[in-house]
Amino acid sequence: MSATTLIARDELRLMARNRVAVIALGLLAALTVVATLSSWAHQRGITELRARHQHAAQAAFDAQPDRHPHRMVHYGTFIFRPLGALAAFDPGVDAFTGNSMFLEGHRQNTANFGDVRQSSLLVRFGQLTPAFVLQAVAPLLLIFLGYGVIARESERGTLRVLMMQGAGRGQIMRGKLLALGGVAILVAFPALIGLLAVSGQPGAQGWPLAALILGYGAYLALWVLLIALASAWAKRSRDALLILIAGWAIVVVLLPRIAPDAASAAIPLANRLQTDIAIARDLRAMGDAHNPDDPHFAAFKRSVLDRYGVTRVEDLPVNYKGLLGIEGERLTSALFDRYTAESYDAQARQKAIVQAAGLLSPAIALRSASMAAAGTDFAAHRSFLEQAEAYRYTLVQRLNRMQAQDVSYANDTAADADADRRKRVSAANWKAMPDFRYRAPGGGSLALRAFPGIAVIIAWLTGAGLLLALATRRLGELR
Template identity: 45%
Template sequence: MNAVLRIAAAELRYWRRSRLVSVTFGALLGLMLLSVLSAAAHIGEERRTREADQARTREHFLAQPARHPHRMVHYGHYVYRVPPPLAVLEPGVDAFTGRSIFLEGHRQNSATFAAVQETSLLARFGDLSPAFLVQAVAPLVLILMGYGSVVRERETGTLIQLWTHGIRPWQLLAGKAGALLAAALLALAPVAAAALWTLVGHRDEALPAAICLLADLLYLGAWICGVLAVSSRASRRWTALSGLLAGWLLVVVIVPRVAADVAQASVPVPGMTADGLRAGAALRAAGDGHDPRSPAFAQFTREVLARYGVSSVEALPVNFRGLVMMEGERKSAEIQQGFAARRLAGEAAQARVARRFTALSPALALRWASMTSVGTDLAAYHRFLVAAEAHRYEFVQALNRLHAEALNYADDARRSADRTAEQRTRIDAGHWALLPEFDAAPAAPAARAQAATAPVLVLAGWLTAALLLLRRAARALGRAA
């Protein structure tokens, strides 16, 4: 054990003397701190703004004067996507998704105002987020620190001296790995601090935060083992470095992009405009709720009359026009929800295709693990979209029910032409309190943790593979010794 510690200490001394290592590692630490602070400020601000926006639009809705309930259906409501607290660690798709949706009757709108559209071409370079630094930059720094660790000793001939001092190959590798691990842990400290800081206000996020850090450790651990394995098998420092850099390029830079391209090509998702056009005929066949005389509602009319045992819609105890609005909304929502569900399923299928590439790139697996556990992945975004649609349907139908129950049919039918009838169709503003609170809480921490199991296992697989490589490298060293 003592030998292991001595070797680790010697490695640390070597790094302190190397200008390149001190500068790059120092820069990594600085960047980590900066990114954590900036992410915390940014996500905190976004959360506050969107929560305030949500509260404000609700007040707007409640403050509307007495009017026809269907006017409120068209007045509509806005919902805002609030990033989860742990988005500080991994912003995920946040910048690439709309921040708010306008909810109204008859239509499903898209999420608007995505940050990526407002931030110039630089948005495509990524984010200086803690997640990016751990996924992309930290491995590179570990490579620069560790590529020479064993091969350097071989090149200078000190390896033989170590063997003659009775050092065993595994001790040498454990010492070097220990030094690299210490560096990795130091680099992760700001991330851990940010996670702890977030937990102050959101204690139930402990499990996802722990999974994030575990995934980071597995990932960097795999890199450390890989770097050491390559370094101990290489005959020259240059070979070790160029091999590792090529590996980094593939794993971090190229494979994720190929994954996106392959996913895009293998599952076509026509998009909202195409769906809107395809839904047109079905929506017309379903009937327009504004037009109770439409043949599309003939069957519905007969059913309603039979249910109430009356012979004409005028004789109904409720406002028939409101009933038709409800029926029209039910049918149109069903059609549009069908298209939306297929679209979301298509996107989810694309994501699954991309995730198969985790077998080629642990960086993808890490991103998947952290996005899933903090709740900034595609599924979390889809959850928001589905919640928004449920919210829309709920308040629109509540207003339509008022339309049916609180309004007189004759007044309602005449309101466009008769000013006094129109006055009587305005109902008290107190009714607008029917607007439910929008609850778009992310999936429960335990559920997210469970969803993150698969990528964490993939990362564990990568670490195991890297450990096996390292063991083989140790055996090879042993034969040489």
Template identity: 55%
Template sequence: MSIVRRVAAEELRLMRRDRVAMLGLVLLLVLSAIAAFTAWEYQRGAQAERQHRQAQVAHELEAQPDRHPHRMVHYGHFVFRPLTALAAFDTGIDPFTGHTLFLEGHRQNSANFGDVRQSSLLLRFGQLTPAFVLQVLAPLLLVFIGHAAVARERESGTLRVLLAQGLRPGQLVAGKLLALSGVAALMLAPALLALAGIALGMPAQAGLALALGLAYAAWLAMWALGVATVSTLASRGRDALMALLALWTVSVVLLPRLAPEVAAATLALPTRLEIDIAVERDLAALGDSHNPDDPYFNEFRRKVLARYGVSRVEDLPVNYKGIVGMEGERLTSQLFDRYARESFTLQQAQVERLEFFSLPSPVIALRRLSMSIAGTDLSSYRRFLEQGEAHRYALIQALNRLQAEKLTWASDRNSRESRISKEHWHGLAEFKFVPEPPAEALRRAEPMAAVLLVWLGALGAALAFATRRLQGAMR
């Protein structure tokens, strides 16, 4: 057995004798296992429920009786955001955003029924997921277990004895680090098993699961390096403990809470009321299709008549009301899309400003990377909203086209003759969400992965410096 491995074995033996540390480790492993199981069970149940509701509302839409197409425009439709398999590992922003969109004519609604709004306020303090356990609790336990790894030897006087017997400082520190890394690997094991299960069940997600596992391995390796560095520099174990607790509090608790507040204060989003007022103002400026004297739609009617070579809307081969409906929907949808793009652009700017804090607080980088890979970040949420809006626009315009082509101007004014067969509703309700390709998710995670690698390199250099300083102090 090499000297480094013997040092690591002795350190692990001392850890096993520490009942408080072992109890904490066992509790963390149990908590990780429970988190993985409950998160997977919730994800599976939520996904099954959403699929069931999606099929139900699609059936209800297609089961509508003979109706006027414009009544179907206002009848509306629901679409539900599907969950990725990795959402069980890291829920990201999903609990705070809605997962249900109501699609109707003349409006672009936001998603509703976020879990935080439907659950206890305790949910705001963090869900029990494998990501939360590894991001917050595992580093804290590493601090308590390993803070005295090297400082203990200095404080008790055994360091000089070990060095006098020929043990080099590098071997001592490497052995202590190896023991800490073994504990960190044990902490990571339940999450890795969960990710392996996801990869085996869904081979298309295997690359993402592997990347997620490597990211969290790098995160715990950072803390093992950090704990070993501070313990090597400190003269007493309690000094190392206080310094490491301060680092954990600032980097894992304080900065991640403060950073979003700073981003929101410096790049404030308009309130929902302000947006609604602005939208209504711009809608009024677009024109009123129900007003025969409206300048825009007067000109639109003239162009339509000229295109078909007639002088009256009654002589058009299509129903003018349906044509006006299609034009009105086109105009309002362009307006809604513009406001949505502006809002998401501002939100993305907030996210980018938040990423500046990943340099002093690498847990922010880990969270951004984790959410990107799990498909639970802002970009994935925007993807759902945009695909839902594209489906809404296609659905409403299909109904407007039915009014234009299946009803005449005369029959549209007679309530008994203004219905069309219910067979026309078939095929309109199907919504297929296209998730982000894995390669694109990995590409978006690259900047935050680079931050973690920089931190790993910096902490490795710091530990090397502390080791050389330890050699100098013993001369």
């Protein structure tokens, strides 16, 4: 048996004799199992609830009686964002962004009913998920188990004894890393089993799963190297423990909390009220379709009359009010899209600041990669919002065209007792409307979005490995 293996075996035996370490490892395993089961049950409950509400909303829309098409524009419909299978491992921003939207004409609503606004305040501080356990709790356990792997040998004088017995510096370090790495595997094993179980659900994809395994594996390997590095450089075990605890607090707790606040302060976002006021101001400046003297819509009216070769809207082969609805929705949607694009641009710059902070905190980089691979980051939420807006615009314009083609202008402007009945179209038209179908990103796309965060962790891993190589050369020197 090689010296490296013997040293690793002795280190593991020493850890096994530490009852506190064994109990802590068992508690972490139990916590991971509980987190996996609770997160899985929560995700399945949310998925079933949203699917049920989505079906009810579609059924309510389809069940509407004969109506005027413009009434259906304002009746609108609800849509709900479905969750992917890996959301049970890392729910990401889903609890904060909202999960349902009301789609109607002339408005671009935001997503509502996020879990944070409806649940305990504890949700704001992070849910108990396998991702959270591996990101925050597992490194802390590794620190308490491994802070003395080298420093303890130096304090006791056994490091020189090992070297006098023929063990090289590299063998000693590799043995310690092998032991601590074995513990890291034990720490990650329950979460890995949970991840594999979650990935067995319908809709799970292989590439995001591989990205998660790679990211979390590199993250725990990084902590193994950092713990060994601190223990090799510190003169005493106590010093190594203080250094590692301080580093964990900064990297895992402090920076992930400060970075988003710093990004918000550097690039402020307009709130909903400010945006609504700005949009209302621009809408007034844009024009009023009900004002015959409005420059834009007066020019629009002339262009329509010229196109059909008539002099009065009553002589048009289509309903002019429906054409007005089409033009008005085009203008307002373009305005909404402009403000939305500005908001997305500001959020992208905020995200760039947070990702830059990932260079100082591998926990931020891992969190970004984990949410991206699980399909629960803001990019996935943005994709849902964009698909929802595309569906809303198509639905509203289809109803506007129905008014233009299926309701005559004479009936639409009539005020006699029977006019309301003549303005209606068949309820069969609502059933023919296509339902909203969310198109989830492909597995390759999710894995690609996770790559920058994983690359940062690997860069940290490389740097820690180089520093550890330098520290290994100093093993046994008088300090």
